[in-house]
Amino acid sequence: MDQIKVFSPATVANVSCGYDAMGFALETLGDDMIFTKTDSKGVIISKIEGADLPYDSDKNVAGAVAQLMLKDSKANFGLDIQIFKNFKPGSGLGSSAASASGAAFAVNQLLDKRYPDLELTKFAMQGEVVACGSAIADNVAAAIYGGFILVRSNEPLDIVNIPTPTNLIATIIHPQIEIKTEDARKVVPTQIDLKTAISQWSNVGGLISGLYSNNFDLIGRSLVDLVAEPNRKKLIPFFDEVKHAALKSGALGAGISGSGPSIFALSEGLETAKQVEYAIASVYKKSDIDFSTYVSQISKTGTRIQ
Amino acid sequence: MDQIKVFSPATVANVSCGYDAMGFALETLGDDMIFTKTDSKGVIISKIEGADLPYDSDKNVAGAVAQLMLKDSKANFGLDIQIFKNFKPGSGLGSSAASASGAAFAVNQLLDKRYPDLELTKFAMQGEVVACGSAIADNVAAAIYGGFILVRSNEPLDIVNIPTPTNLIATIIHPQIEIKTEDARKVVPTQIDLKTAISQWSNVGGLISGLYSNNFDLIGRSLVDLVAEPNRKKLIPFFDEVKHAALKSGALGAGISGSGPSIFALSEGLETAKQVEYAIASVYKKSDIDFSTYVSQISKTGTRIQ
Known part of the structure; x- marks a missing residue:
């Protein structure tokens, strides 16, 4: 697989009583992202639509997560990332988490799914560090696991997937x-x-x-x-x-x-x-x-x- | 039905993280109690074995709960109560809750089950007032509902029965x-x-x-x-x-x-x-x-x- 297009959902963290502990992912609102393997190592952000975000891949949430995973996995390829934001940063709907989680998920696909969801969540949390200075788990865990999630513990990270009524x-x-x-x-x-x-x-x-x-x-x-x-x-x-x-x-x-x-x-x-x-x-x-x-x-x- | 013998379980409240909110009931440890209808109204405690508890039915937890329920239901009978304590008061295992819940459950049986469990819990909580001055719900709710319970709210009282793994x-x-x-x-x-x-x-x-x-x-x-x-x-x-x-x-x-x-x-x-x-x-x-x-x-x- 040389190219992958992914959807990464908007997420609602806290969910009233579950302050800093719960979150859920939306089905239809989220970002589209395209990841293309490159021969030259390193990560390039070649397109960002829908928001004014940094192209510098150290400062871009998706870029930072992708770099981290390529380095951790000693991958022999680089990446070109295109980001299509369908909801605005600063909305409280996990915009940075969507970019971070989308990158973690997509890069893992290109790496033949070597990482489990818990590890993807940890990588995506590093994207939150780039975005806001804190490795917050609730939005990224909701985006990666889907449905409702509970962050039972941050250290060690323990994510519980809660079933969700269809209706x-x-x-x-x-x-x-x-x-x-x-x-x-x-x-x-x-x-x-x-x-x-x-x-x-x-x-x-x-x-x-x-x-x-x-x-x-x-x-x-x-x-x-x-x-x-x-x-x-x-x-x-x-x-x-x-x-x-x-x-x-x-x-x-x-x-x-x-x-x-x-x-x-x-x-x-x-x-x-x-x-x-x-x-x-x-x-x-x-x-x-x-x-x-x-x-x-x-x-x-x-x-x-x- | 003129006489009923009931078992009312010991209970574990709090359950570590669930301070003031959770509890569970034990299967094999608890009090035995015998309730016998009497023609004369009022409640008599005729026997207490296993603990030094008051015979005055205003001061006895089971007596107080029984009186309250007979009054509330305008029952045309009185009660004789025998209490056989199989675990000690002051153990932290809900001794007063067992007496209160046993009374609430037994009297309800003699009243042809007119009250639902939530109402029984409220009556039993008045027994906790007699025992310790506070209408604490966790032990009595666990005793009445069985299994694990969550007191989602005290006011209004909202008890959630949580399923329990058999093993x-x-x-x-x-x-x-x-x-x-x-x-x-x-x-x-x-x-x-x-x-x-x-x-x-x-x-x-x-x-x-x-x-x-x-x-x-x-x-x-x-x-x-x-x-x-x-x-x-x-x-x-x-x-x-x-x-x-x-x-x-x-x-x-x-x-x-x-x-x-x-x-x-x-x-x-x-x-x-x-x-x-x-x-x-x-x-x-x-x-x-x-x-x-x-x-x-x-x-x-x-x-x-x-």
């Missing part, structure tokens, strides 16, 4: 404002009440139980975030209105995607998810903020060959 | 020292680092995933408590030695049962659980502390008719 549909709204990850982190307290923590882990337990048992009501009851959302929501205009509109339209729950500004909702069934999309779009239509909305199944496979 | 066996050691619940609570911090909290809820997610998917390794990796155990273990002599001996003998994990002093271990298979029993008993045999050990399957049914 669970995500609705996303991305208001096009900028929130710096650093600012989003800063507003979350470094210490929390034990009582708050107990509620949060009870809800994580409920969400995971609901996913295993196809119990949509339980999933909905568990989509509660007492840690990040109360502090971060002030960074997102109309957050409360959007959440209220989503729930009123039948969503099981709604919350901030990653560190925002995107907001996600989960619904049982496509019809409800589309009603939720209409309702939350209506909130932003009244403002002068540009926005995009997406409705998508949860991706079962994550990164995949196109 | 998951508990080993318990009860060193006969006294730890007051109040003291055990006092050593647990009221604020915790967010990082610690994230690890804890990641492990709750891992434990619940492991239970659903029969993944014993994952169950073992998730049996980590960063919140209560590091502070409470100093109240339990030889805790570290017991835990080390349990793990060395093949246990998946071990921790403090409830607020102690009992220590539980979970193992895959009866043979390993018995090896664990031998190993942890050996630790206390070297001391002058009396102790009891138990090996039991997880109870699928919880409170039951004998």
Whole structure:
């Protein structure tokens, strides 16, 4: 195989109660990437469409991951990478994770799949270091494993794949404002009440139980975030209105995607998810903020060959 | 039905990572109780064996729960209660919860099962108020529902029954020292680092995933408590030695049962659980502390008719 075209999904990290521990991948929103083997060693980024990202392959997330894997595997070829971004960086939908995971997945295909998913996640986490300075696992693990994932432990890295009810549909709204990850982190307290923590882990337990048992009501009851959302929501205009509109339209729950500004909702069934999309779009239509909305199944496979 | 004999199980609350949120019931250790209808209204405790507990039915946990339910249901009969305690109060194995849950279950049988399990749990929680001043749900919910339970929320009460691998066996050691619940609570911090909290809820997610998917390794990796155990273990002599001996003998994990002093271990298979029993008993045999050990399957049914 000399060339491969891959799709790498957008991802929702945190998922309300699962702050810094859970994530899921979208089926239909994500980046397209083409990787072509070259005779000369080294990695070239030859095309980037849809976003203003660095062509320097040390500074480009996908380039950095690819270089790392070629070096680790002592590959006798180089790579040309083309990146087609279908959603914007800074959305809170794991843009850098999509680039990093897409690269990890694609290079592994070109290396005859020598690395298991856990190792691919570790490589992709190095892409997150290039993007934001931290080796954050939740988005890249969701992108690589697909479905819902739990980062049980960062050190050693332990990723648990959680089954996802087929009829669970995500609705996303991305208001096009900028929130710096650093600012989003800063507003979350470094210490929390034990009582708050107990509620949060009870809800994580409920969400995971609901996913295993196809119990949509339980999933909905568990989509509660007492840690990040109360502090971060002030960074997102109309957050409360959007959440209220989503729930009123039948969503099981709604919350901030990653560190925002995107907001996600989960619904049982496509019809409800589309009603939720209409309702939350209506909130932003009244403002002068540009926005995009997406409705998508949860991706079962994550990164995949196109 | 004029008389009923019930078995109400001992229970392990917290289960390492699931502090104040999880619990499980034992199959073979628990109290026997006999409830007999009387013509005269009111509740009499006519016999208590195995423990020094109050005969005054306002102060007796089982008596208080029975009175509450007879009043709530406007029953036209009274009750005579006989209690046979097979494990000691103050063990950290839910002694008061067994009395409270046994009463709630038995009275409901005599009332033609008019209350669902969630309501029985609420009645039994009032027994916990009599015992310790707080309406704690974890032990009573485990006793009533059986298996593993998650208290997703206290207000409103929301109990999730988690499936339990058949081959998951508990080993318990009860060193006969006294730890007051109040003291055990006092050593647990009221604020915790967010990082610690994230690890804890990641492990709750891992434990619940492991239970659903029969993944014993994952169950073992998730049996980590960063919140209560590091502070409470100093109240339990030889805790570290017991835990080390349990793990060395093949246990998946071990921790403090409830607020102690009992220590539980979970193992895959009866043979390993018995090896664990031998190993942890050996630790206390070297001391002058009396102790009891138990090996039991997880109870699928919880409170039951004998």
